[in-house]
């Protein structure tokens with residue numbers, strides 16, 4: 001094989017794997033996160049497989065309602081690699097979300113995960129906004145037992161419009177999905193984004209920007 005052929009193969013291999021990229025695939029049975037390791041890698045260093053125990057794959061508490069006494073009226077209880085070290089390199093995680101009446105999980109994105117959400121109690125109005133075609137809202141009312149998908153990276157929300165509490169369970173296609181809450185990122189960053197920039201972006205005056213920033 002000539003070096004040109006080899007180069008072509010390498011490029012094809014890269015093209016293939018970029019196209020299907022998600023959390024990296026497993027190269028071994030388990031890689032339980034070693035939170036004490038000083039090694040910094042993509043994910044967490046593996047603890048010695050001989051020291052792996054059942055507790056590494058275990059989390060308890062998803063039966064308990066989160067505290068929704070906050071401005072948004074919602075609470076997310078996460079079960080990802082931070083809580084479950086055995087999820088390291090597994091490309092999957094879960095959350096429980098509680099919603100007070102009129103509570104919402106405000107517009108946010110998960111930079112590394114698609115989310116599939118099931119309503120366990122109550123009803124929710126949910127939606128996401130596409131990037132192509134740009135800024136199209138795809139939204140629906142969900143009742144108990146209904147499932148909805150939020151595609152990876154897209155801005156999405158859930159709102160409990162009813163008079164009762166609502167509960168959802170969701171799975172996410174990353175061990176560490178990440179969350180970017182739009183309002184907090186844009187108006188609550190530290191240090192702040194310049195009010196000139198936000199005034200122009202949102203087509204409002206600087207006083208309005210300062211007022212919104214003061215809410216964070």
Ligand SMILES: *[C@@H]1O[C@H](CO)[C@@H](O)[C@H](O)[C@H]1NC(C)=O
Nearest residue numbers: 065066067068069070071075
């Ligand atoms: C829920 O959160 C509120 C606000 O932080 C706090 O005052 C309250 O004590 C919490 N309730 C429980 C049961 O933890």
Ligand SMILES: *[C@@H]1O[C@H](CO)[C@@H](O)[C@H](O)[C@H]1NC(C)=O
Nearest residue numbers: 130131132133134135136137
């Ligand atoms: C979508 O993008 C086009 C081109 O940039 C722009 O003219 C149009 O206003 C956008 N539509 C929405 C709904 O933002």
